[in-house]
Amino acid sequence: MKKFIKTKEMSMFIALAILCLIMTVSTSTFMTPYNIGIIARQISFIAIVAIGQTIVLLTGGIDLSVGSIAGLSGILCSLLMTKMHVDTLSIIFISLVLGIILGCVNGILIGRLKLNAFIVTLAMGEIYGGLILVITRGYPILDLPESFAFLGQGMIGLVPVPVIFMLVITVVIAYILENTPFGRNIYAVGGNSVAAKLAGIKVENVTLYVYMLSGMFASFSGLLLTSRMNAGQPTIGSSWVMPSVTAAIIGGTSLSGGEGTIIGTIIGAAFMGVLANGIVLLNISSYWERVITGAVVIIAVVIDLLRKIRSQKE
Amino acid sequence: MRKLSKVITIFVMVFLSVALSFAQGSGDKLGDQSKLIKTLNKPLTFVFIPKVIHPWYDVVKEGALAAAEEFKKMGITVNIKFDAPTNADISEQMKKIEANISARPDGLAIAALDPATNTRLINDAIKAKLNVITFDTDAPNSNRPLYVGHSKDFQDGYDLGEYLAKLINYKGKVGILSGSLTAPNHVGRVKGFKEAIAKYPGISIVFDRPDNDDLQKAVELTENALQANSDLVGIFGCNASNPIGAARAVKAAGKTGKVHIVGMDDLPETLQLIKEGVIDATKAQRQWEIGYWAVKYLVAMNQNHTIPAVHETGSRLITKNDL
Numbered sequence A: 001m002k003k004f005i006k007t008k009e010m011s012m013f014i015a016l017a018i019l020c021l022i023m024t025v026s027t028s029t030f031m032t033p034y035n036i037g038i039i040a041r042q043i044s045f046i047a048i049v050a051i052g053q054t055i056v057l058l059t060g061g062i063d064l065s066v067g068s069i070a071g072l073s074g075i076l077c078s079l080l081m082t083k084m085h086v087d088t089l090s091i092i093f094i095s096l097v098l099g100i101i102l103g104c105v106n107g108i109l110i111g112r113l114k115l116n117a118f119i120v121t122l123a124m125g126e127i128y129g130g131l132i133l134v135i136t137r138g139y140p141i142l143d144l145p146e147s148f149a150f151l152g153q154g155m156i157g158l159v160p161v162p163v164i165f166m167l168v169i170t171v172v173i174a175y176i177l178e179n180t181p182f183g184r185n186i187y188a189v190g191g192n193s194v195a196a197k198l199a200g201i202k203v204e205n206v207t208l209y210v211y212m213l214s215g216m217f218a219s220f221s222g223l224l225l226t227s228r229m230n231a232g233q234p235t236i237g238s239s240w241v242m243p244s245v246t247a248a249i250i251g252g253t254s255l256s257g258g259e260g261t262i263i264g265t266i267i268g269a270a271f272m273g274v275l276a277n278g279i280v281l282l283n284i285s286s287y288w289e290r291v292i293t294g295a296v297v298i299i300a301v302v303i304d305l306l307r308k309i310r311s312q313k314e
Numbered sequence B: 001m002r003k004l005s006k007v008i009t010i011f012v013m014v015f016l017s018v019a020l021s022f023a024q025g026s027g028d029k030l031g032d033q034s035k036l037i038k039t040l041n042k043p044l045t046f047v048f049i050p051k052v053i054h055p056w057y058d059v060v061k062e063g064a065l066a067a068a069e070e071f072k073k074m075g076i077t078v079n080i081k082f083d084a085p086t087n088a089d090i091s092e093q094m095k096k097i098e099a100n101i102s103a104r105p106d107g108l109a110i111a112a113l114d115p116a117t118n119t120r121l122i123n124d125a126i127k128a129k130l131n132v133i134t135f136d137t138d139a140p141n142s143n144r145p146l147y148v149g150h151s152k153d154f155q156d157g158y159d160l161g162e163y164l165a166k167l168i169n170y171k172g173k174v175g176i177l178s179g180s181l182t183a184p185n186h187v188g189r190v191k192g193f194k195e196a197i198a199k200y201p202g203i204s205i206v207f208d209r210p211d212n213d214d215l216q217k218a219v220e221l222t223e224n225a226l227q228a229n230s231d232l233v234g235i236f237g238c239n240a241s242n243p244i245g246a247a248r249a250v251k252a253a254g255k256t257g258k259v260h261i262v263g264m265d266d267l268p269e270t271l272q273l274i275k276e277g278v279i280d281a282t283k284a285q286r287q288w289e290i291g292y293w294a295v296k297y298l299v300a301m302n303q304n305h306t307i308p309a310v311h312e313t314g315s316r317l318i319t320k321n322d323l
Helices: A002-006 A008-026 A033-058 A064-086 A089-110 A119-137 A146-153 A163-181 A180-192 A193-198 A203-229 A241-250 A262-281 A287-314 B002-029 B055-073 B088-104 B115-127 B153-167 B186-199 B215-228 B242-252 B270-276 B287-302
Strands: B043-049 B078-082 B105-108 B131-135 B146-148 B172-177 B203-209 B232-237 B260-264 B282-284 B310-312 B315-319
Touching: A002 A180, A008 A262, A008 A287, A033 A064, A033 A163, A033 A203, A033 A241, A033 A262, A033 B088, A064 A089, A064 A119, A064 A203, A064 A241, A089 A119, A089 A146, A119 A146, A146 A163, A146 A203, A146 B260, A146 B282, A163 A180, A163 A203, A163 A262, A180 A193, A180 A203, A193 A203, A193 B172, A203 B088, A241 A262, A241 A287, A262 A287, A262 B088, A287 B115, B043 B055, B043 B088, B043 B287, B055 B078, B078 B232, B078 B242, B088 B115, B105 B115, B105 B287, B131 B287, B146 B287, B153 B186, B153 B232, B153 B260, B153 B282, B172 B186, B172 B215, B186 B203, B203 B215, B215 B232, B215 B242, B232 B242, B242 B260, B242 B270, B270 B282, B270 B315
Parallel strands: B043 B078, B043 B105, B105 B131, B131 B146, B146 B310, B172 B203, B172 B232, B232 B260, B260 B282
Antiparallel strands: B282 B315
């Protein structure tokens, strides 16, 4: 418990709680079931992508193709549903496999050929993003089956369905990272890949797997958003790359690898979601939104640095 | 006996007053329709959600503020808020719309970035008992009671195609800057332009490239096109920024007058370039009117007035002669 209070996750959690408190006191519209519902749903799409991104960041890599993978998967799944009448359960499975394949290309290029992660994922993102336009010519794919709407728009009791997916994925991945050899290998590769290699860890394989996971989560989130959007939108995910990295960084993940947690990333995503919602409810001009989000990232990194310096002194 | 007369008197009086009140009530119900109109006793807040932050919407806002100013003189306070997503991205816009439904304004005007997705959001907002209209771009399949804007994109592109064809004597090479492939209004204008040009076998379209509503991209694409086709005679820009981009490149290459440019809208730089003769003609929407009438109708909706389903604000051709 004492350990948790000192962690950066806790300091971010306190910041999130304070933000929610300010919003509750200063507006009458924040703490309503409708508003909490929409915030939770908005967070869940980006959080699922950010979980994949966090795993990649933990190894010291970065995945800039998540947005295009989400979009391409959303489009291909929409086509399968409208042209070949694939049912909802199968389409979930297909989207996961599709994401793994798309992520696998990144993983092979980065892990096996030792290419730079930034460049590979940037370029693959362009390729996947271009394919979206080649396939759709810019038009959305309409008339998705009614039953498919449940994934992104449905509610179980008061909880939106995407939120449930997010919570399940969070618990599973957090468990894997902390309690399995694979999870520990991810931290080891990010902490010091040379030492990890000497310790007998197959660094190429770990790298391959993390990009596959990142692709899988991006693809799944793209499917959920397609359902929420009620159409296969060519622009799905195009604005997800920076928020997925930002959520992880606010949540305490280090860009140099080896440090960070899934819980932190979820808190980071929640913080950004509440902030974006607050900017609207508090009547702050939308021109300021990006300025504020950028400032929050800087503040989070500086606080993290101060905390590190203090702990080194101790 | 006295007791009985007292009881009867009271009974008669009660009966009379009840009968009278009924008579009064029925007189009210019939006829007077002005009673259907609600008086406004609190300030109104209207939120506009454009597709993206863009100077084009600043003019819409001017119109909206002008209408608010008029209402102020009548003793009705209207607060106007524009809340645009920073990217023209449907998921960003969706967040804005959802958050603004939470804020429960007295009126919500939405520019549909993508009709399929917006339709569901608009219906959500209407279900939440908000006054919701569409402006700029419509979502015709939604339950929105009113659309204010200009929807004849195909016709605009077609008219500009005709205008350009005449300028170049119905022969030569022309090019298209096609804006954003996902924006229905850009797509519509390009389609209209192509249809007009297709009537003239002497004219060939030698390039057709998307600039994504990015001025710098439009400049670069035009520079490349001028390099590749030294005998280019015309360029069509399908949005507010790409005729400016094309004009800058043509001007820098010293080809003013040799390469004719037609495009959309009336941003200050566009008007300047028309005056200089670099741009030949544009079709300008009257987006000031869109903002003005949106506010007028939203106030009317709050007063329980009846409103039309569509208010077409139209567009007009601007050439050097108009300036």
